[in-house]
Amino acid sequence: MIVPTDIVPQITAIHASPTRLVLVFAGAGSLGLAWLHAIAGSSRTILEAVDAYAPRSLAEITGHLEASAVSAATAQAMAIWAYRRAQTLSEGNWPLLGVGLTAALRTDRPRRGADHAFLAIQNATACNVEHLVLNQQSRLEQEIAVSRWLIAAIERAVVPAP
Template sequence: MIVPNDIATQISAIHASPTRLVLVFAGAGSLGLAWLHAIAGSSRTILEAVDAYAPRSLADITDHLAAPAVSAATAQAMATWAYRRAQALSEGNWPLLGVGLTAAIRTDRQRRGTDHAFLAIQSATTLNIEHLALSQQSRIEQEIQVSRWLIAAVERAVAPAP
């Protein structure tokens, strides 16, 4: 797999930090996970990753939240679940992040609504939620855009405070 040089640099910075992650995806972002694994150090950084594609899987993770699958509330619930999971899996006193990414990207079936994504990152002290509107690109181009966004957000979250 070819990891773009700018992404490889960002991922090296993520892996160089002491932060440990649990990531939960629904709809897009799996390329970002593949990139994270493609750069040495992922076994230190990633505690677990879940691709909650089935509606029941996402419902279990979000505690049956009555919100659209692609929404800020769902991303927040995913990140909260991921953070708690990181606490359960972490061996040691590491900084932890729970990452929730939910997206609606181009598909081969009729779907209502626009192509967009929400990303939430939960730490011990902060919750950051972002929204990304996607343009009319191909599915793979949207997956790349979402995955780049994910990597950049995680890099910002693990960066030491100035």
């Protein structure tokens, strides 16, 4: 696994920050997690990552939310759960983030709806939710786009703007 050279500085900045994360994925983003782990420092940044692919797993994390699996509400519920989990796992007084990412990528079976993703990041005071429409041709291209988006969003959340 090779990390794209243009995102190495972003990941390095994430790991250089004092922020600790819990990430929850449903449908995409695991490549971004692999990239985070591929750069030294992930053991102090990432407290836990969960791939909630089974509907029952996602339901438990979201509190059986009556929303589409790929929606802003679901991503927000995932991020809130992840933030609370970070509070449980953190040893020390670190800034914490909960990250929730849910996506519908190209598939080998019929599916209704567009290829898109929602990303939510919960901190101590607010939850920011973003939406991404995917136009890439292949599932791998979509996974790469979602993972780049994830890394950029985490960097924005942990690195103060100049």
